[in-house]
Amino acid sequence: MPSPDSGICETSSAPAEPVDELSGALHDSTVEMLESCGVAGKKRATSVSNVEGQNCLASFLGFTGSQVRGSLTIVGPIGFFAQTYPGRAVASRFTESDASDWCCEFANQLLGRFKNKLLRRGVNIELSTPQGILADRLRLGSHSGGELLVAVYDVDALEFVTSFDVTMDAGLTFSDCSNEDQGAGEGDVFLL
Amino acid sequence: MGKKVIVIDDSKTIREMVRFALEHAGYSIVEAVDGKDGFEKLKSTSDLSMAIVDVNMPNMSGIDMLEALKKGSIAQNVPAIMLTTEGQAALIQRAKQAGARGWMVKPFKPDQLVATVGKLAGPP
Numbered sequence: 001m002p003s004p005d006s007g008i009c010e011t012s013s014a015p016a017e018p019v020d021e022l023s024g025a026l027h028d029s030t031v032e033m034l035e036s037c038g039v040a041g042k043k044r045a046t047s048v049s050n051v052e053g054q055n056c057l058a059s060f061l062g063f064t065g066s067q068v069r070g071s072l073t074i075v076g077p078i079g080f081f082a083q084t085y086p087g088r089a090v091a092s093r094f095t096e097s098d099a100s101d102w103c104c105e106f107a108n109q110l111l112g113r114f115k116n117k118l119l120r121r122g123v124n125i126e127l128s129t130p131q132g133i134l135a136d137r138l139r140l141g142s143h144s145g146g147e148l149l150v151a152v153y154d155v156d157a158l159e160f161v162t163s164f165d166v167t168m169d170a171g172l173t174f175s176d177c178s179n180e181d182q183g184a185g186e187g188d189v190f191l192l
Numbered sequence: 193m194g195k196k197v198i199v200i201d202d203s204k205t206i207r208e209m210v211r212f213a214l215e216h217a218g219y220s221i222v223e224a225v226d227g228k229d230g231f232e233k234l235k236s237t238s239d240l241s242m243a244i245v246d247v248n249m250p251n252m253s254g255i256d257m258l259e260a261l262k263k264g265s266i267a268q269n270v271p272a273i274m275l276t277t278e279g280q281a282a283l284i285q286r287a288k289q290a291g292a293r294g295w296m297v298k299p300f301k302p303d304q305l306v307a308t309v310g311k312l313a314g315p316p
Contacts, residue, residue: 036299086205086299090212098205105203108248109298112277116297119280127277129202129250184279189296189304191311192288 018172021121022068023149026164029113032186033106034155037084041153041160049152051075051138051159057099059107059132063115065125067173070146070166072114074107075138080158081106096134104130110162116185122175194218194316195241197309200230200257201275202249206298210244210275213302214309218316227252231260234267242313243267244305245292247276247283255283258290271312275300 016024027043034041060073081099082088084106091098107130115125140150146167153160184190197219199210211221222237224230226249234243245254252260254274261267273294274287284295293312296305 086209087212091208101204105205108203109277112279112298115277116279124280127248129248183281183284184295184297186277186279186297186299187301188279189294189300189308191294191308192284192292 018068018168018174019147019149019166021174022118022166022168023151023164025117025121026072026114026149026162027151029110029117030151030153030162032113033110034084034153034160036109036186037086037106039084039155041155044152044154047150047152049075049150049159049161051077051161055134055136056138057081057103057132057134058138059103059130061104061107061111061130062128063111063125065123067123067169067171068118068125068166070164072107072111073140073163073165074103074110075140075161075163076103077158080155080160083155083158100132100134104132107132113186116183118174119183120175123172193220195313196220196222196237196239197242197244197313198222198224198230198233198237198240198270199244199275200224200227200233200249200254201244201246202226203246206246206275209300209302210305213305216302217306217309219309219313226250227254227257230254231257231266234261234270235264240267240270242309243270243272244275244309245272247274247278247287255287255290255292258287258292262291273308273312275305 058075062071082094140163149164151162224233228251247254271293275296
């Protein structure tokens with residue numbers, strides 16, 4: 001792991017499995033995304049969720065790269081998206097259309113964070129544009145034949161689910177240290 | 193009416209957040225839902241002072257739109273900043289070559305957006 005102060009890379013004696021690296025990067029991205037929306041999320045020890053029986057919003061987008069590809073689906077009740085909506089302080093109302101749009105943008109920003117984390121580890125992916133649905137009795141499934149990583153977060157009394165369907169090449173490797181020179185990070189602003 | 197700024201983003205949430213921040217600062221806003229819509233509005237609207245452009249959008253990406261504008265010598269006096277989740281150095285370089293003047297990675301802080309627009313477009 002990189003030393004945060006020295007900037008010197010250290011070789012890990014027991015590197016994590018690629019799927020664990022991806023799962024960790026997605027979890028970190030989710031926690032950061034929730035924090036940026038002013039809420040805290042606690043990941044459950046199990047991936048058992050109650051959202052499947054509820055009236056929920058879901059958004060999904062795909063990604064592809066030379067070593068890794070797949071899709072991210074996020075699911076939550078409308079209340080979750082109302083609570084995290086960036087315009088909640090100024091909007092006079094929050095419609096189903098607002099919720100659906102924000103659900104898509106939430107997934108886009110979440111996978112964007114994940115992409116930027118992978119980029120710093122030497123892995124590049126390209127994202128599709130998100131699609132959203134409002135659904136009753138939604139059930140999540142995997143069709144790619146890859147790994148399906150489902151995580152459930154408790155955000156106050158609401159649930160938020162990430163379902164990450166990923167296929168990795170056998171030779172997938174990550175750089176040993178964070179490469180901050182790879183580009184810009186969330187919140188960065190600069191003139192060109 | 194303040195200076196006119198176009199925000200080009202497929203997310204209504206982002207367009208509304210940009211609108212709120214800039215209208216509060218005194219600018220007026222025109223919206224476009226993707227690069228194709230943005231291209232047409234930049235082509236047909238003569239008094240735009242600034243463009244805020246997403247990268248990944250359906251129909252036409254923000255960088256493809258800037259490249260098309262540059263190729264057609266359209267709206268070359270309108271400074272553009274990219275507002276995106278993307279942080280890849282190669283994309284930033286491509287946007288710069290297409291004429292982008294700034295890069296912001298979402299989520300954005302309203303005061304930072306207003307300050308950046310003020311630097312490139314001047315006060316409202």
